[in-house]
Amino acid sequence: MKSELIPKKTRILSNFRETSDIFTLILQISGSYMPGQFVQIGIPGIGECPISVASYSKNHLKISIREVGKVTRALGKLRKNSFVYIRGPYGRGYPLVEFQGKCLILIGAGCGVATLKSIIEYIEYHREKYKDILLFFGYRNINDIIYKKEVNKWKNTFNIKIALSKENAKTCLDWDSGHITDVIAELKLRTENTGVFICGPPKMINDTVEILKKKGFNDEQIYVSTERLMYCSIGMCCHCMIRGKFTCTDGPVFRFDEIGYYKND
Amino acid sequence: MNLVVYILKKDVMYDFLLDIKNKFETYVPIKKDITRFKILDNPKDIDFSENSYFPVKEHFFRKKEVIFQFNGSNFLPVELKSKNKIFFGLRRCDLNAIKNQDFIFMKQHNDPYYTSQRKKAVLIGYHCTKALNKYCFCESMNLTDYYDLMLFDKTNYFLVDAKTEKGENLIRKYKKYFKKSNYKISDKDTYIKTRKINKKDISKFYDHKDWDKGINLCLSCSACTEMCPTCYCHEIHDNTEINNPRNAKRIRSWSSCQLKEFTSVAENHTFRDTKEARFKHRIYHQLQYFKERNKINLCTGCGRCITGCPTKIDWVKIINEMR
Incomplete structure (x- = not known):
């Protein structure tokens, strides 16, 4: 009996704590995946959850998970060389091929930075194909910054802006204080030949898009990564439907006008 | 539709049902407090006066389905047990509903759990002669013919149309109950007037x-x-x-x-x-x-x-x- 719903046993190569509640798992896999896609990771008996990929490689897969529920807490306790059960990768990722030869603006907040890390690794791999890259990361406070090491490295190669919303200005020497949306609002951004990829909580996405529209970006340039409750991830269970579109198979990355205006669906 | 249709007399139908009951788990609409599809006991219980209160989807797309069992390190095979079932007296709307679910679980996705239940079932329809109640609206839903056998009620007898090999085989196996006929099933037999949704695009x-x-x-x-x-x-x-x-x-x-x-x-x-x-x-x-x-x-x-x-x-x- 073959079923698409049966997961594959996968070895954990390492489990690294990024912050008090976010950890990064490196999994041993073979096969390729694209930035923006996601995997269903779980432990039989506890459950499964969809997590987006945070790397770009052919022999391993990194995912960063925030401990919020039953499954994510259980995953956080796993150590090196233990096993998880994954399905995927699923979904449509960011249209990185379409945007070759153009500038990219990547905006992420909180755990959304994980998805952007995957894009950044992709760009580093194909650096000559893209022009200027602008990074905007928003966190709550210093202790919430994930990928500290990588961020320091990216500082040398990309234009990067970091904002901490719950930290006061005095402690923010290297960074801005306030929401990442405020930082973007104050900046002048070139709109032509530029794509904007956003990943973060729904409210942050809506605020950011509003600001970008005021700056002259149109819907075709803005891509957002969405999240919904998901069970099957193959377009069967219908939980992730947004106005007839499946987040799992048509998304999770949508061009903003495809779904963005539907705030209540 | 097939060129050959068969005639099944109403009094013979009871014998036919008693006969298939031995080989198949036969579900028929039975009216007690509400009409439900129940396992056939006495063929005289069959009631075609209204549609069953609940559809038969739970026989294929079951309320609870074990996807896999796990013993801590390995997946244990799930036994997909199913019986030979006959559903007798399904309405056209329900047959089309099964068609849609077949499309989802068998064509779009290869779902072994649904398929194992569905492929052993024979669907025998009963064509409505008039709209069943004031709420149904199948006329505007573009229903198609999707059945193994379909019964058209002609007061004293049924015209039986076979659509699939499964249906043909069943008739061949129980051919003593059926007589061949030259009747051609036309729109006159299949058309039922119901209310409609007056908007194509909502x-x-x-x-x-x-x-x-x-x-x-x-x-x-x-x-x-x-x-x-x-x-x-x-x-x-x-x-x-x-x-x-x-x-x-x-x-x-x-x-x-x-x-x-x-x-x-x-x-x-x-x-x-x-x-x-x-x-x-x-x-x-x-x-x-x-x-x-x-x-x-x-x-x-x-x-x-x-x-x-x-x-x-x-x-x-x-x-x-x-x-």
Whole structure:
């Protein structure tokens, strides 16, 4: 009996704590995946959850998970060389091929930075194909910054802006204080030949898009990564439907006008 | 349709049913308090006066399905047991609902759980002679012929049309009950007048104020999705044995888009958090979203979501009155 719903046993190569509640798992896999896609990771008996990929490689897969529920807490306790059960990768990722030869603006907040890390690794791999890259990361406070090491490295190669919303200005020497949306609002951004990829909580996405529209970006340039409750991830269970579109198979990355205006669906 | 149709006399039908009962688990509509499909005991119990209150979808897309069993390190095979079943007396709307579910679980996805139940079942239809109640609206849902055998009621006898090999084989096996006929089944036999939905495309009515007429009455009880023969939304949860927590089962079960939990994620966030959005989601999924994607209507117009609704929300009427 073959079923698409049966997961594959996968070895954990390492489990690294990024912050008090976010950890990064490196999994041993073979096969390729694209930035923006996601995997269903779980432990039989506890459950499964969809997590987006945070790397770009052919022999391993990194995912960063925030401990919020039953499954994510259980995953956080796993150590090196233990096993998880994954399905995927699923979904449509960011249209990185379409945007070759153009500038990219990547905006992420909180755990959304994980998805952007995957894009950044992709760009580093194909650096000559893209022009200027602008990074905007928003966190709550210093202790919430994930990928500290990588961020320091990216500082040398990309234009990067970091904002901490719950930290006061005095402690923010290297960074801005306030929401990442405020930082973007104050900046002048070139709109032509530029794509904007956003990943973060729904409210942050809506605020950011509003600001970008005021700056002259149109819907075709803005891509957002969405999240919904998901069970099957193959377009069967219908939980992730947004106005007839499946987040799992048509998304999770949508061009903003495809779904963005539907705030209540 | 086939060139050859068969005649099955009504008194012979009872013998035929008693005969197939020995080989197949035979389900027929029986009216007690409500009409249900039950295992045949006495053929005289069969009642064609109304459609069954519940559809037969739970026989194929079961309420609870074990996807896999797990013993802590390995997956144990799940036995997909199924019996040879005959469903006798399905209406055209329900047969089309099975067609839609076949499309989802067997064509779009290769779902072994559904397939194992479905492929052993023989579907014998009973063609309505008139609209069953004032709520059904199959005329506007473009139903097609999807059955193994279909019975057309001609007062003293049935005309039987075989559509598939499964149906032909059944007739061949029990040929002593059937007589060949030269009758040609035409639109006159298949046409039933019901009420209609007067709008082909409801997409531009999403923000119409008339939806409130239904939404105000809706209790978010999910009876409509439970009774719907086509609704296929489901959720997946894990279970462990209490005295042996390493033994786990992953179970797929029905769920309903009318409930708030349908889109609730960790930290108590609900995406579709209003009754308005949930109410419209069901109707738009049935009439629009599925059609956009697969070119067929998901809804088959059986009207169960209206007859089964505790507040009798007639959403077809609401749509028809929108201007």
